[in-house]
Amino acid sequence: MEQYVIKGGNPLVGEVEIGGAKNAALGILAAAIMTDETIVIDNLPDVQDINVLLEAISVIGARVDRINRHKVAINGSMIGQVSVDYEFIKKIRASYYLLGALLGKYKRAEVPLPGGCNIGSRPIDLHLKGFKALGANVSIRHGSIIAEAEKLRGKHIYLDTVSVGATINIMMAASMAEGYTIIENSAREPHVVDVANFLNSMGANIKGAGTDVIRIRGVQKLHSTEYSIIPDQIEAGTFMFAAAATKGDVMVKNVIPKHLEATTAKLVEIGCEVEEFDDAVRVVASKRLNSTHVKTLPYPGYPTDMQPQIVVALALAQGTSIVTESIFENRFKYVDELTRMGATIKVEGNSAIIYGTEGFTGARVSAPDLRAGAALVIAGLAAEGITVVDDIVYVQRGYECFEEKLRSLGAEIERVTTEKEIQKFKLRVG
Numbered sequence: 001m002e003q004y005v006i007k008g009g010n011p012l013v014g015e016v017e018i019g020g021a022k023n024a025a026l027g028i029l030a031a032a033i034m035t036d037e038t039i040v041i042d043n044l045p046d047v048q049d050i051n052v053l054l055e056a057i058s059v060i061g062a063r064v065d066r067i068n069r070h071k072v073a074i075n076g077s078m079i080g081q082v083s084v085d086y087e088f089i090k091k092i093r094a095s096y097y098l099l100g101a102l103l104g105k106y107k108r109a110e111v112p113l114p115g116g117c118n119i120g121s122r123p124i125d126l127h128l129k130g131f132k133a134l135g136a137n138v139s140i141r142h143g144s145i146i147a148e149a150e151k152l153r154g155k156h157i158y159l160d161t162v163s164v165g166a167t168i169n170i171m172m173a174a175s176m177a178e179g180y181t182i183i184e185n186s187a188r189e190p191h192v193v194d195v196a197n198f199l200n201s202m203g204a205n206i207k208g209a210g211t212d213v214i215r216i217r218g219v220q221k222l223h224s225t226e227y228s229i230i231p232d233q234i235e236a237g238t239f240m241f242a243a244a245a246t247k248g249d250v251m252v253k254n255v256i257p258k259h260l261e262a263t264t265a266k267l268v269e270i271g272c273e274v275e276e277f278d279d280a281v282r283v284v285a286s287k288r289l290n291s292t293h294v295k296t297l298p299y300p301g302y303p304t305d306m307q308p309q310i311v312v313a314l315a316l317a318q319g320t321s322i323v324t325e326s327i328f329e330n331r332f333k334y335v336d337e338l339t340r341m342g343a344t345i346k347v348e349g350n351s352a353i354i355y356g357t358e359g360f361t362g363a364r365v366s367a368p369d370l371r372a373g374a375a376l377v378i379a380g381l382a383a384e385g386i387t388v389v390d391d392i393v394y395v396q397r398g399y400e401c402f403e404e405k406l407r408s409l410g411a412e413i414e415r416v417t418t419e420k421e422i423q424k425f426k427l428r429v430g
């Protein structure tokens, strides 16, 4: 089992390049099978979740050619089955995007129902509500969702909760439905817009992505395209908070600063200097951070995927902060781990009350999920002494070359698998 071993205390200084957005890529890869022509996708992050979805796509019969680490060609003309294996949905929930993609293209899809996950119970009722509204029969048999229709017909669909996944899934199916679909109360996240732009570049007719009303005129066929995925706003935000927590000075390059506005606003509020350039942001933290209050919200609000990272920074700030998680029910699991490093945090319902401390001390901790894992790494970088983060397989699901990028900023971090390697690291860093 791989772990990170970290010697904390170095301020992160330098430049870091951000990769393509994982959560946009997941939707885009699924949508790529909706034509029989070849699709080329660039700026693909080379992370576990993406590689699992590519495998799922190739197992149903699509041709997947990895042109290089960040570029892939997909051809969906040879798809022989519209059912996705449980093995994939178990590894990565977003395999459910194949439901919308297969239903749109073949009018039939069979995908296992994803179970709960580490950040809470995650229903997909809204996805199914959307497919039903488009005229599909949706049933659950033997653990799988079976969606089928003779014809999909455009419909006015209202989403009761703002959902990234439901918006993307319905948008895909509706792109190949007959007539006009309106999705109201749709998610406005940059990755929703990126999937819509991608589908439009394949010949779909989607308007309004990025607002809360998306209008889709169905088309009969989609065609080939070449598309480059937007930068990952959460990877960028993670490095921004790593700079803040270590009192560093980091230029985060290849980003769209507009997508980072909520993160930037909070960093400024807690006392960092943030300079925006055309496609970069520089974060400088020269003094102890201040406390603040934060509530996670759908975009353009403060992202839930940046919640653990800000908690780490606030746990080191002067004063008391309150962070309220309004999207997922179980996203404070990492707090107990952070407490082992010296943080003082009390979780009450969906809020964490954080009493700032002067500093953390390194400890052995476990990553409970992807973003919390990244946040524990930030905590380790800011802590005095050695931190070992277990279960980093979660972090690898969404961050490409995380430790290499951190090392290039002056962090002392290594990926290890044995106790002996940890001892060697300790001897080396003194």
Ligand code: EPZ
Pocket: 023, 024, 026, 094, 121, 122, 123, 124, 125, 126, 127, 128, 161, 162, 163, 164, 165, 166, 187, 304, 305, 326, 327, 328, 370, 371, 398
């Ligand atoms: C996406 O998950 C992201 N995953 C998550 O990224 C992210 O945390 C989340 O959006 C919120 O921004 C991908 O894009 C692959 P939702 P998703 O549907 O689509 C409720 C990461 O770390 N809901 O927007 O599953 C749901 O329970 C992660 O990269 C329903 O009630 O999230 C939640 O409270 C993890 N019924 C809220 O909506 C539904 O049918 C928002 O969830 C669907 C969702």
